Amino acid sequence: MKTARKKRLILIGLMVTGVAAAVAFGLQAFNQNLMFFYSPSEVVAGDAPADTAFRVGGLVTNGSVARQSDGLTVQFDVTDNAEAITVQYTGILPDLFREGQGIVAHGKLRDDGMFVANEVLAKHDENYMAPEVAASLKQAHDTGVGKGMGTP
Amino acid sequence: MTPELGQFALVLALCLALVQAVFPLIGSINRTPSWMALAQPLAWGQFVFLSLSFAALTYAFLTDDFSVLYVAQHGNTQLPIVYKISAVWGAHEGSLLLWVLILSGWMVAVASLARNLPPEMLARVLAVMGMISIGFLSFLLFTSNPFERLFPIPMEGGELNPLLQDFGLAIHPPMLYMGYVGLSVAFSFAIAALIGGKMDTAWARWSRPWTLIAWVFLTIGITLGSWWAYYELGWGGWWFWDPVENASFMPWLVATALVHSLAVTEKRGAFKRWTVLLALMGFSLSLLGTFLVRSGVLTSVHAFATDPARGLFILMFLCLVIGGSLVLYAWRAPSITPGGGFNMLSRETFLLGNNLLLIITTAFVLLGTLAPLLYDAMGWGKISVGFPWFTAMFVMFMPLMVVIMGAGPMTRWKNQDPKALLRSLSLPFAISVAAGLLVAMPFGTGSWSAGLAVGLSIWLLTTLLYGARKRFQNRSGISLIKDIAGRGSRSWYAMWIAHIGIAVFIIGVTFVTQFDIEKDIRMSPGQTYEMEGYTFRFDGVKAQTGPNYRTQFGTVRVFQDDREIAVLNPEKRTYTVQTNPMTEAGIDAGFLRDIYVSLGEPLGGGDWALRLYYKPFVRWIWLGGLLISLGGLLAASDPRYRSKVLARLRKPAIQPTLAAENHS
Amino acid sequence: MPAFVRYLTPLILFLALAVLLYAGLSRDPRVVPSPLVGKPAPEFVLPELKDPQQQVALADFIGEVTVFNVWATWCSGCRAEHPLLMRLAEQGVRIYGLDYKDDRADALRWLQQFGDPYIANAFDESGRVGIDWGVYGTPETFIIDKQGVIRYKHIGPVTVEAINDTILPLIAELQGTPG
Numbered sequence: 003m004k005t006a007r008k009k010r011l012i013l014i015g016l017m018v019t020g021v022a023a024a025v026a027f028g029l030q031a032f033n034q035n036l037m038f039f040y041s042p043s044e045v046v047a048g049d050a051p052a053d054t055a056f057r058v059g060g061l062v063t064n065g066s067v068a069r070q071s072d073g074l075t076v077q078f079d080v081t082d083n084a085e086a087i088t089v090q091y092t093g094i095l096p097d098l099f100r101e102g103q104g105i106v107a108h109g110k111l112r113d114d115g116m117f118v119a120n121e122v123l124a125k126h127d128e129n130y131m132a133p134e135v136a137a138s139l140k141q142a143h144d145t146g147v148g149k150g151m152g153t154p
Numbered sequence: 155m156t157p158e159l160g161q162f163a164l165v166l167a168l169c170l171a172l173v174q175a176v177f178p179l180i181g182s183i184n185r186t187p188s189w190m191a192l193a194q195p196l197a198w199g200q201f202v203f204l205s206l207s208f209a210a211l212t213y214a215f216l217t218d219d220f221s222v223l224y225v226a227q228h229g230n231t232q233l234p235i236v237y238k239i240s241a242v243w244g245a246h247e248g249s250l251l252l253w254v255l256i257l258s259g260w261m262v263a264v265a266s267l268a269r270n271l272p273p274e275m276l277a278r279v280l281a282v283m284g285m286i287s288i289g290f291l292s293f294l295l296f297t298s299n300p301f302e303r304l305f306p307i308p309m310e311g312g313e314l315n316p317l318l319q320d321f322g323l324a325i326h327p328p329m330l331y332m333g334y335v336g337l338s339v340a341f342s343f344a345i346a347a348l349i350g351g352k353m354d355t356a357w358a359r360w361s362r363p364w365t366l367i368a369w370v371f372l373t374i375g376i377t378l379g380s381w382w383a384y385y386e387l388g389w390g391g392w393w394f395w396d397p398v399e400n401a402s403f404m405p406w407l408v409a410t411a412l413v414h415s416l417a418v419t420e421k422r423g424a425f426k427r428w429t430v431l432l433a434l435m436g437f438s439l440s441l442l443g444t445f446l447v448r449s450g451v452l453t454s455v456h457a458f459a460t461d462p463a464r465g466l467f468i469l470m471f472l473c474l475v476i477g478g479s480l481v482l483y484a485w486r487a488p489s490i491t492p493g494g495g496f497n498m499l500s501r502e503t504f505l506l507g508n509n510l511l512l513i514i515t516t517a518f519v520l521l522g523t524l525a526p527l528l529y530d531a532m533g534w535g536k537i538s539v540g541f542p543w544f545t546a547m548f549v550m551f552m553p554l555m556v557v558i559m560g561a562g563p564m565t566r567w568k569n570q571d572p573k574a575l576l577r578s579l580s581l582p583f584a585i586s587v588a589a590g591l592l593v594a595m596p597f598g599t600g601s602w603s604a605g606l607a608v609g610l611s612i613w614l615l616t617t618l619l620y621g622a623r624k625r626f627q628n629r630s631g632i633s634l635i636k637d638i639a640g641r642g643s644r645s646w647y648a649m650w651i652a653h654i655g656i657a658v659f660i661i662g663v664t665f666v667t668q669f670d671i672e673k674d675i676r677m678s679p680g681q682t683y684e685m686e687g688y689t690f691r692f693d694g695v696k697a698q699t700g701p702n703y704r705t706q707f708g709t710v711r712v713f714q715d716d717r718e719i720a721v722l723n724p725e726k727r728t729y730t731v732q733t734n735p736m737t738e739a740g741i742d743a744g745f746l747r748d749i750y751v752s753l754g755e756p757l758g759g760g761d762w763a764l765r766l767y768y769k770p771f772v773r774w775i776w777l778g779g780l781l782i783s784l785g786g787l788l789a790a791s792d793p794r795y796r797s798k799v800l801a802r803l804r805k806p807a808i809q810p811t812l813a814a815e816n817h818s
Numbered sequence: 819m820p821a822f823v824r825y826l827t828p829l830i831l832f833l834a835l836a837v838l839l840y841a842g843l844s845r846d847p848r849v850v851p852s853p854l855v856g857k858p859a860p861e862f863v864l865p866e867l868k869d870p871q872q873q874v875a876l877a878d879f880i881g882e883v884t885v886f887n888v889w890a891t892w893c894s895g896c897r898a899e900h901p902l903l904m905r906l907a908e909q910g911v912r913i914y915g916l917d918y919k920d921d922r923a924d925a926l927r928w929l930q931q932f933g934d935p936y937i938a939n940a941f942d943e944s945g946r947v948g949i950d951w952g953v954y955g956t957p958e959t960f961i962i963d964k965q966g967v968i969r970y971k972h973i974g975p976v977t978v979e980a981i982n983d984t985i986l987p988l989i990a991e992l993q994g995t996p997g
Contacts, residue, residue: 009498017510028518028547035543036525039536057538064919064944074674074763083949093674094754094765097388097726097735102919102945223978227898302978308901308932431828438832445839463979465843473836480829487825524838531841 037108046085050111058087058117059106067101080107080117091119098124157222160210161301164251167203167258168291170196174284178277182349190277197261197280200287204255211251211300212242220311223304224248229311232702232730233319240324246448246464247300249327254290256328256335257283264339264364271360278346279339286338289471297464319729322382330375330402334440336368337405340412341437344430345479348486353426358419361433363795365416369409370786376402377779388737388752390672390767392775395544400523401443404516408436411512413786414505417645422567424494424502427487428509434483438476439516445472446523497569504562511555518547549603556610556660559653560617578624582616599669607664611657618650641793652785659778665771673766676757686768688749689713695753695762703729703736708762710740710751724753724764748772859886859960859968860950867917867925867939874914874940879962883992885913885985886960887936888953891924896957899975900932906981907935911989915939918948918956961985963992 039057040050050056063086066079074093078101079086089107099105099122109119174196181189211224215238220226228245229238243252261283268276294300343361347353379399384392393399412432419429445468496502522539529537564578590609594602625646629637637643671686679694693709706726712719722740729736742749747770754763859876866872879886887903889896907913915936917925922941929936942948951960952971961970970988972980 013498013503017507021510021514024514024550027550028514028521031543031546031550032521032525032539035540035546037538037540039538069757074676094752094763097737223901226901304901305905308904427825435828442835469836469839469843472839476832477829477836480832484825484829524835527842528838531838 039106041082042080042087043082043085045087045111045117052111055108055110055120057106057108058089059104060086061104062099062101064101080105087115087117089117089119089122091122095122096124100124156210156213157219157301157303160207160214161295161299163203163207163210164291164295164301167200167207167254168288168295170199170203171284171287171291174200175281175288176284178284179281179349182274182277182281185274187273190273193277193280193284194265196284197258197265201255201258201262204251204258208242208251208255211248212239215239215242218311220309221303221305221307222300223302224300226304226308226311230702231310234701236321236324237319243327247294247298249331250290250294250298251300252328253331253335254287254294256331257287257290257338260335260339261287264342268360274350275346275360278349279342282342282345283338286342286475289475293464293467293471297467320382320386322378322386326375326378326382329371329378333368333370333372333375333409334402334405334443336364336371337409337437337440339364339368340409340433341479344433345482348430348479348482351486351489353430353490355420355423358416358429359795362413362416362420363790363792365409365412365433365436366786366790369406369413370783370790372402372406372409373779373783373786376406377776377783380779381776384772385739385741388739389765390670390739390750390752390769392666392772395522395539395541397523398443398447400519401446404519404523405436405440405443407512407516407519408432408439411509411516412436413789415509418494418502418505422494422496422502424492424496425506425509426490426493430487430490431483432509434476434479438472438479441468441472441475444468494568496567499565499570499572499575501562501565501567501570504558504565507558508555508562511551511558515547515551519544522547552660553606553610556614556656559656560613563621563649563653564617578620579617582613582620585616586610586613601668603664604668607660611661614653614657618653622650644792645789648785648787648789650785651788652782655778655781655783655785657778658774658781662771662774662776662778666769666775669770670772671766671768674754675764675766676761677764678759678761683766685766687714688719688768690751690766692762692764694760695756700727703727705738706753706756708740708751708753708764710764712742712749720749722749722751724751726753726755743773745773746771855968855971857968859962859966860947862940862947862950864916864940864942864947867915867922867941868929870922870941872938874938876966878938879914880966881964882912883964883989884962885911885989886916886962887913888916888918888948888951888956888958888960890918890920890956891928895975897932899957899977900935902976902978902981903935904933906985909986911986912937916947916951916953917941918953919943919945959985961988961992964995 037055037057038051039059042058042060044050045058050058058080060080060082063079063081066077066086066088068077069075070077075090076092076095077088077090080089089109091107091109103124106123107117107119108121108123109117112118174193177189178193178196181187181192211222213219214222214225215229216235218225218229218231220229224245224247228241228248233241241248243249261280264279264283265276268279271279340361343357343364347357376399379402380392383394384390412429415425415429415432418425445465448464448468494502522544525539526537529535560582561575561579565575586609589612590605592598592605593608594600594605598605638647673683673685675683677683677692679692682689682691684690689712691711691713693711695706695708698705698707704727708724708726710722710724712722720742722742724740725738727736727738737752739750739752741751747768750767750769752765754765756762859879861876863873863875866874885906903913913935915938917939919942922943925939925941929939940947945953957975959972959976960968963969969992970984972985976985
């Protein structure tokens, strides 16, 4: 009886250790893989990290979309109606990408202030724009930065 | 008139649900047979009224009755008939109606197929399902009435989201709902058992086939969803770790744990409390998924039109159902007698390990899904959890799970001699390590991930083959067909097929992730491009018109060794009502690889941006899913779950030894 | 009793989760109240949609309770709410529109095809007026009282519930107050 009990304790002990190790590992990986979201104003203010990837969202400024000669590299400005940053992306843009529409880009900031995106998302929610985009616009509006400085 | 009839039928169904939730339950407690007997006809009544209501909405779509707001928003005269029907569940209100219809369908199935349950048990199960039905019917009637009228009547409707105008997606939600709602049966069985305070192997035996069927539907639903995303979203992905996908994946993980844990409870009488808890968790997570999808607290590519009032309603319902069931659990679980002791090395231990891994995985998926919400609520910033994290989770847990999956079925129940186990596992181990190394070497593929995947798959395959050999040695003389036809052995074959499905799935996932090639290029008409031994020739884009859309119809010819092997037609459609453009990919499907082409945008002068993909083994992902479902179906079809057998077993309390008779 | 406590763990975990979900629900970015509610509406003067020679200005709103609806032809949520606006207009509600970042020809075709519930439409091609009004998506709908103060803002397509429970009662109430 005693040995059976002991064995069971060992079993439980092993499982607890295993679970704890898994949780520790998972949470560590979790912290490394979080992607923070910044608005163009925050990026311009220098709040965004320089060396890690993050997401930036806002409206594509009207008339800012330009293609390079290879036809696949696109540059456009993303604005929260207060500040704007330039995004560069090579590849095919999503179906819902349009000037004046909200998008979210994922990538890194280059030294010259260009945001190099490896992914551009336009939300499939046809009724409304992505809440992150909405929040970044709202923030810029609330703080009253650059009233009237928005899209041309 | 029809819409009003539809709505009236909903109200009647709600009334019936109210009676069904109360009287059979009271009857079961103070042993009033007449009250208990109410449950079955009431379930049928609900089913009939909900079918009428559903038919009324379908009729409104078919006749383009735009005086109904929901039809005006999502129907359209130009819509092909198939999509007029699928439009019924294409948005929030209608999909909810489908949901309650399916719930009543499950009730009727339980009421008619489980006649041999003890009457108290049946009454309680149906009463609990009645309570769930009350929740969803009031949600439907009070916050999301699909029969809301609109005046003045518009001449033309809005349109079903073009993304949903696809056959794969027309049948994907019903499958998924069958799974979600099916888990309510396991949930109700668990609650009924907790109310009765009696939990024996018979309970597990009743609940197991229902759980299996729900799990099969969930598996099919998720597989279909993944396949749909692959060919319809136009960027070749098959899983996005999107909140909505996670919402379906979490119940699946828990249901998978439940299916295995029920097996232990049925055969050995062990893990009773754990099994009950899993049954509660499975349905709770499918409710949570509903909340996440429809309340708008999380953003997703699949977003339903959302409304905070709906969110609050579901949250309250969630608290009642989950909170209530967990209170009942805390109150009753301590009195459940533990049964079926086992040793440290036994099949039970392996199954426990598998359960733990599945639950930890679920917890991590939940964490990843809710983290953006948590960070936002705490004011820590706006975040999203990267795809790489979810992948890392899987790479961490999957190998361990597969190792257990291979060893478990080779292990005896209760107590296993370690030496014998090592002996039987050594050959499969050697073969799979060798195969894995071979693949991982530079002259193989040079990829350690691919090596690991092949090693794991071979491990599953060899242990399964070894198990099969042993099985036929032990019962020499019995033919395969006779064995499958007999009772009690199908679950073994089911396990066999489902685990092979996992092996196939792992190969598919790893190879397509490791070796797929993706190229975004600019092409002029007539231009060719070489990739992986295939030559792609772009033959230009023509404008065409479809029934309710205009399209840019591209042609890409694919050659291998100067022989034309496929003509692909990627398209970019613009639906006339909703002017969002839609990409339709051109796919040449194959057993070992897919070639996938999608159109980007016109670059002037007839040039287009094109995206070319080479996707090795991608079909294996869905093939694996199909095999897993097939396994589940086979297990559920075992004759030992049929009523006659159950009836014989009903009277005496079943001894664990009896239940374990036919297992090696 | 300790056994009971042990089995309460799942319940406690769930309750923590429920609190989080509730917090998430109340933080829905779509229902954040506009900081402009209760404040005088921002001034604007814009060309009219149908007749660019004419002008629409905030001054037009003063003296009557007005619904100001922000829409665009590229917005399918606007398409969804359009029949409801038609219904409101038929009930005599004064609706002005702000056609936001749109194409004039598309907008005119839209009104012809689906009906025109608006008394007049301000054509905000650049979206600047939209920014002043705190518009961060379409559709949005404002209710402005007789003095030109914003009383309510609805984000997203208006629904039957929003009309019956909030918009119509609020209009009736505001109309009762002296102008």
